Amino acid sequence: MHSRTTTGTLAFGCLVALYLGRRALRSRTPYPLPPGPPGLPWVGNVIGINMDAPWLTYAEWARTYGDLVYSRLLGKDIIVINSEQVAKDLLEIQSRNHSDRPYLITNELCGVDFNTVLMPYGDRWRLHRRFFHQTFRLGAVPRFLPYQHSRACHLLQRLLEAPEKLSDHMFEYTASVILNSTYNYDPTSRKDDLVEIVANVLKITIPALRPDIAVIVGAFPWVLYLPSWFPGMSFKKEMEVARAYSKQYLERPFEYALQNVNGSVTPSMVHDGLRRMEGDGISLDESSVQALKEAAGTAFLAASETSNSFLMTFFLMMVVNPGAQEKAHAQIDAVVGRHSLPGMDDRASLPFIDAILRETLRYSPVVPLSIPHAAVDDAIYGGYHIPKGAILLANLWSMAHDESRYPIPDAFIPERFLNDDGSLKPDDTEHIAFGFGRRMCVGRHFADTSVWAVIAKVLAVFKILRPLDENGMEVPVELRFSTGIAV
Numbered sequence: 001m002h003s004r005t006t007t008g009t010l011a012f013g014c015l016v017a018l019y020l021g022r023r024a025l026r027s028r029t030p031y032p033l034p035p036g037p038p039g040l041p042w043v044g045n046v047i048g049i050n051m052d053a054p055w056l057t058y059a060e061w062a063r064t065y066g067d068l069v070y071s072r073l074l075g076k077d078i079i080v081i082n083s084e085q086v087a088k089d090l091l092e093i094q095s096r097n098h099s100d101r102p103y104l105i106t107n108e109l110c111g112v113d114f115n116t117v118l119m120p121y122g123d124r125w126r127l128h129r130r131f132f133h134q135t136f137r138l139g140a141v142p143r144f145l146p147y148q149h150s151r152a153c154h155l156l157q158r159l160l161e162a163p164e165k166l167s168d169h170m171f172e173y174t175a176s177v178i179l180n181s182t183y184n185y186d187p188t189s190r191k192d193d194l195v196e197i198v199a200n201v202l203k204i205t206i207p208a209l210r211p212d213i214a215v216i217v218g219a220f221p222w223v224l225y226l227p228s229w230f231p232g233m234s235f236k237k238e239m240e241v242a243r244a245y246s247k248q249y250l251e252r253p254f255e256y257a258l259q260n261v262n263g264s265v266t267p268s269m270v271h272d273g274l275r276r277m278e279g280d281g282i283s284l285d286e287s288s289v290q291a292l293k294e295a296a297g298t299a300f301l302a303a304s305e306t307s308n309s310f311l312m313t314f315f316l317m318m319v320v321n322p323g324a325q326e327k328a329h330a331q332i333d334a335v336v337g338r339h340s341l342p343g344m345d346d347r348a349s350l351p352f353i354d355a356i357l358r359e360t361l362r363y364s365p366v367v368p369l370s371i372p373h374a375a376v377d378d379a380i381y382g383g384y385h386i387p388k389g390a391i392l393l394a395n396l397w398s399m400a401h402d403e404s405r406y407p408i409p410d411a412f413i414p415e416r417f418l419n420d421d422g423s424l425k426p427d428d429t430e431h432i433a434f435g436f437g438r439r440m441c442v443g444r445h446f447a448d449t450s451v452w453a454v455i456a457k458v459l460a461v462f463k464i465l466r467p468l469d470e471n472g473m474e475v476p477v478e479l480r481f482s483t484g485i486a487v
């Protein structure tokens with residue numbers, strides 16, 4: 001057995017060897033790395049990055065170094081893409097090489113390596129993606145509209161009864177629409193058993209995926225040999241708990257769906273997946289069923305926080321932009337009247353609602369640095385060397401705040417998406433909201449209809465105002481966004 005010192009020395013030796021090996025390989029290519037800020041040896045550019053909003057630091061770097069910026073973070077090559085054109089070139093045209101995800105040991109340790117979003121590029125990921133596509137592609141999503149709209153009506157009732165519980169109501173809505181479309185499960189309340197299980201995975205597992213731990217464990221894997229009572233090692237216990245929750249989370253809703261799938265004609269991802277396997281002659285072997293279970297488990301994780309965060313941003317935007325709200329009220333009153341609620345059939349006649357939806361996505365992209373891609377092999381782009389294994393970060397925030405495309409980018413202006421006659425311009429927000437290439441968000445059509453149902457109905461019946469204090473005075477609203485998880 002190695003002593004801790006021996007393990008540490010060995011690990012350090014390997015790191016030095018890796019570092020020197022990479023330098024030697026690099027010196028063989030005539031192409032330079034993209035420009036970027038100078039960093040300290042090995043730790044690289046860790047100092048100087050705004051950890052609460054790294055996309056702002058990257059946008060700042062772009063002003064000095066251009067659309068493709070190279071940096072190093074604890075021995076990792078990080079290439080930040082700040083323009084949509086470069087992102088399309090690298091992540092769509094060169095997608096064969098740039099559709100992998102970086103490996104993070106913490107995903108395994110927390111039991112979430114089943115997640116399609118984090119999965120390496122390869123056959124298993126392709127199978128997951130097929131399951132998603134058949135259920136959430138553009139042509140299949142209308143099957144879920146009746147449920148989305150009925151849950152949005154239910155949400156109005158909840159908001160009327162307890163507006164102060166806004167974030168609980170949003171969670172309940174986003175959880176119910178995705179659980180229904182994935183498992184054909186209709187949760188009755190927030191206290192619902194299955195909702196409790198999936199909520200726990202967000203509450204316990206996701207926080208355990210802390211980026212600081214990922215960096216430390218990735219750089220010094222030997223720390224995993226230290227016992228959990230050792231100072232600073234309590235995360236090992238947290239991860240053990242997270243693994244147990246993840247397992248339960250993956251199994252329980254899937255079991256429910258399997259028990260109810262026979263004879264059911266209601267669409268759901270599990271139902272579609274099983275039927276498709278039968279139709280395609282894919283045997284229902286353990287591995288395919290496991291892949292379906294994992295893809296279904298991913299759907300909730302990928303859908304709920306993102307849609308939730310979009311809707312919370314929408315409410316915030318409405319509070320601080322009463323003018324936009326008034327215009328939306330006026331359009332709904334003129335098109336739908338005051339005695340009914342807007343439904344999907346009214347969408348084409350309510351361009352201002354779509355303009356609000358797009359401007360909310362643009363103003364504050366839900367996933368500002370998208371989900372990191374990784375380079376499978378060495379590549380050349382624009383005369384620069386993209387090293388094998390480099391992490392590619394698409395700075396969606398930078399693209400969404402590109403002044404040449406969106407004048408006065410820090411202002412909330414839904415009208416920027418409208419023609420002079422009030423009709424909608426062609427949608428150019430898909431990439432800045434949902435990413436690029438083969439890994440582009442596969443739930444985007446479902447997300448679009450589910451958030452539209454809420455914002456149209458909410459704007460039809462409510463005026464969203466600043467909260468009042470005990471003296472009846474308006475409480476000032478601060479525009480603050482949380483960083484979320486880093487993967």
Ligand code: HEM
Pocket residue numbers: 116117118129132136298299302303304306307310366367370371372373433434435436437438439440441442443444446447
């Ligand atoms: C407002 C809501 C949403 C936003 C803003 C959003 C955004 C994103 C972004 C930026 C990515 C990364 C794309 C890339 O790597 O280039 C992504 C990936 C993904 N999203 Fe979404 N998403 C939303 C809702 C959903 C929903 C409702 C689902 C499921 C029904 C979903 C499923 C996924 C999956 C599975 C991936 C991983 C794709 C892959 O790695 O192949 N998302 N999403």
